[in-house]
Amino acid sequence: MKIRTFLFLLISSPALLMSAQVDLPTMGWSSWNTYLIDINDSLIKKQADAMVKSGLKDAGYRYINIDDGYFGGRDPKTGQLLIHPTRFPNGMKPVVDYIHSLGLKAGIYSDAGANTCGNMYNNDTIAANVGFYGHEMQDAEFFFNTLGFDFIKVDFCGAQSIGNRQHRCYEPQERYTAISNAIKATGRDDVRLNACRWDYPGTWISDVAASWRISEDIQNEWKSVKNIINQSLYLSPFAGGGHYNDMDMLEVGRSMSPEEDRTHFGMWCIMASPLLIGCDLTSLKPETLELLTNPEVVALNQDPLGLQAYVAKRDGDTYVLVKDIENLNGNVRAIAFYNPTDEPKELSIDFSDIQLGGNVQVRDLFARKDLGKKLTSFSQTIPAHGLGLYRLEADERLMRGLYEAETAFLPTYQELYNPIAIGTPTHDQDERCSGGVKVTRLGHRASNDIRWRDVIVPDDGDYRLSFRYLADKKVRLYVQANDGEATQLNLDPSDGFETVEVVMPLKKGDNEVRLFNEYQWLPELDYMKVEKISE
Secondary structure: OOHHHHHHHHHHOHHHHHOOOOOOOOEEEEOHHHHOOOOOHHHHHHHHHHHHHOOOOOOOOOEEEOOOOOEEEEOOOOOOEEEOOOOOOOOOHHHHHHHHHOOOEEEEEEEOOOOOHHHHHOOOOOOOOOOOOOOHHHHHHHHHHHOOOOEEEEEOHHHOHHHOOOOOOOOHHHHHHHHHHHHHHOOOOOOEEEEOOOOOOOHHHHHOOOEEEOOOOOOOOHHHHHHHHHHHOOOHHHOEOOEEEEOOOEOOOOOOOHHHHHHHHHHHHHOOOOEEEOOOHHHOOHHHHHHHOOHHHHHHHOOOOOOOOEEEEEEOOEEEEEEEOOOOOOOEEEEEEEEOOOOOEEEEEEHHHHOEEEEEEEEEOOOOEEEEEEOOEEEEEEOOOEEEEEEEEEEEEOOOOEEEHHHOEOOOOOOOOOHHHHOOOEEEEOOOOOOOEEEEOOEOOOOOOEEEEEEEEOOOEEEEEEEEEEOOOOEEEEEEEOOOOOEEEEEOOOOOOEEEEEEEEEOOEEEEEEEEOOOOEOOEEEEEEEEEOOO
16 A cells, blocks of 8 residues: 555544554643643633644544643542632533533543642642542543543652652552552543653553653753753653553753754654644644644554664764555555764664665655665765654564664563662663663563564564673573473673574564563663574
């Protein structure tokens, strides 16, 4: 299918979106970036009107999310949540009904603890004790059955010691699980929960939320956007299946340069982050609207596979990212040439390094223009703070031979606590590694392993698996493919990176390769290579 036809169907056909196997990243608008707590019912309705009139709704944006600032305290006798008497004098139900009448969905905000961020940091004194803590079922019924909201962002300000009278720090997994369970108990199975804990919480979050924040709040400046992208580069193994890393609301259309806006929006799209516009929809600049509704860029975000791009190549401070689109392990892939530096840079990729063979048709997604067929590689000069987004369609898909450790799934990975203190793995920069990054702090218990998922091979048979590692002492390394018997490898201390090999049977199609040791720390890992042994 030609790209123009596919993209038109993907963006314009709700039926096709509904038939996708996974829920796609949330697209909509949120009040916080522009208005903070200074919101009211009239403002929210005007933003909803603008979403429809501007064509954003037709481009796929559906959610109007009311962030902090609507609270009016709680009834002292019943504990019932109250709505702000002057900002929303008629309550919240008429606002939700109005949003729904436009064919849109309505989102709301709360906190996992007692108080909200607006109460603590924006002097919204009326909003004391309005968080979920102690009112999980009561608030869930109110939000989703009484008022009819379809989405909720749950912050964590009030779950820290400064945010509650008991001065307790609450455990994120316990709080978000309790809130998720309360939402499910309402009987609503279509509510999207966004967990806002400001760092990647841990792999448990995929069982609890539709999306989760991986960084501190975004700011309306390039430095903030760059930092958030940097935090997202190696999180692709922890997204998918309808659950997404949230890079925070969009600052597109506010005060950054057009090039920075393009990079900001394009990276959010190829990384499958939720797309929640943060500017005033009633005064959108034409160039901002054109960017936000570019169907070929939006399609990267709304691709039915629901994948986040991973780093395929790092060259100094520039990156090439790649992901499958349209079909898993098919002949069509999307790439990003990302240049966060302050100077123009030429970026390139050998097609064999992203498993594409034969002639490769290249299309520029920002320009919506075909660039012709390329045979072995592709290069472009990318401006400072710039991004290129391209769709590649090849004659054939090649077997992937190199699996960087940083693209593997780490069951105990988290970013909330010091990994050294609690014994969880980290991604550390090391210029001696092929991608400039290694995985450390693995092992010492069976669950603290590393798993390369989606190891796809063309045939049943024996394959040579090579692991590049750095060990500071003798260690046993156990290798397991799928549910097969584990093979023990004995490694000696190494002054530099060494390679160890093992031959294991793999099945045609998808495989998983696991390394573990439940008693010792594993060596630092650079990559795994997979090679078919000729018969």
